[in-house]
Amino acid sequence: MKRWFVMLAFVLAVQGEAAEAPLVAHDAWVRATPPGVDRSAGYLVLENPSDAPVRVAAAHCEGAARTMLHETVRLPDGREQMRHVQGWDVPPHGKLVLAPGGRHLMLMQLARPLREGDAITCTLLTDRGKLTVRFAVRR
Numbered sequence: 001m002k003r004w005f006v007m008l009a010f011v012l013a014v015q016g017e018a019a020e021a022p023l024v025a026h027d028a029w030v031r032a033t034p035p036g037v038d039r040s041a042g043y044l045v046l047e048n049p050s051d052a053p054v055r056v057a058a059a060h061c062e063g064a065a066r067t068m069l070h071e072t073v074r075l076p077d078g079r080e081q082m083r084h085v086q087g088w089d090v091p092p093h094g095k096l097v098l099a100p101g102g103r104h105l106m107l108m109q110l111a112r113p114l115r116e117g118d119a120i121t122c123t124l125l126t127d128r129g130k131l132t133v134r135f136a137v138r139r
C-alpha cells in the first residue's frame with residue numbers, strides 16, 4: 001500500500017496530474033464476484049500508437065483497497081500460480097494483452113461485490129502519464 005502511494009506520488013510528480021498516457025484501451029472487463037469473494041481479476045488490451053515504449057507501473061481500481069499487477073504462470077507440474085510483477089512494457093506500435101490465464105489486474109479487498117452488467121473505473125499509472133479505463137463487469 002505504502003509503496004503504491006510512493007510510486008503514485010513519483011509518477012504524478014514526474015508527469016503532472018493532467019498527463020494522459022499515450023495508450024488506447026480495448027475490451028476492458030473485470031470478472032463478477034461469486035458470493036463471499038472480495039477479489040477479482042481485470043483484463044484488457046492496451047495499444048501503444050506512439051514511437052516509444054510505455055511502462056505500466058501500477059493500477060488502482062474503484063472499490064478495491066489494492067490493485068496489483070499479476071501474471072499467471074504454469075508450473076512444471078501443471079499447476080498454475082499467480083505472481084506479482086513490477087510492471088509491463090507496451091511496445092511502440094505494439095500492444096499488451098491482459099487475458100485469463102496470463103497477465104491481469106488483481107483487485108483485492110473489494111468494498112462491494114462486482115455484479116454482471118455493472119462497470120467500474122480503473123486508473124493505470126505509467127511512466128508517461130495515467131490512463132482511466134471503464135471495465136465492464138462480466139461473468
Ligand SMILES: [Cu+2]
Pocket residue numbers: 041070071082104105106
Ligand atoms: Cu492474480
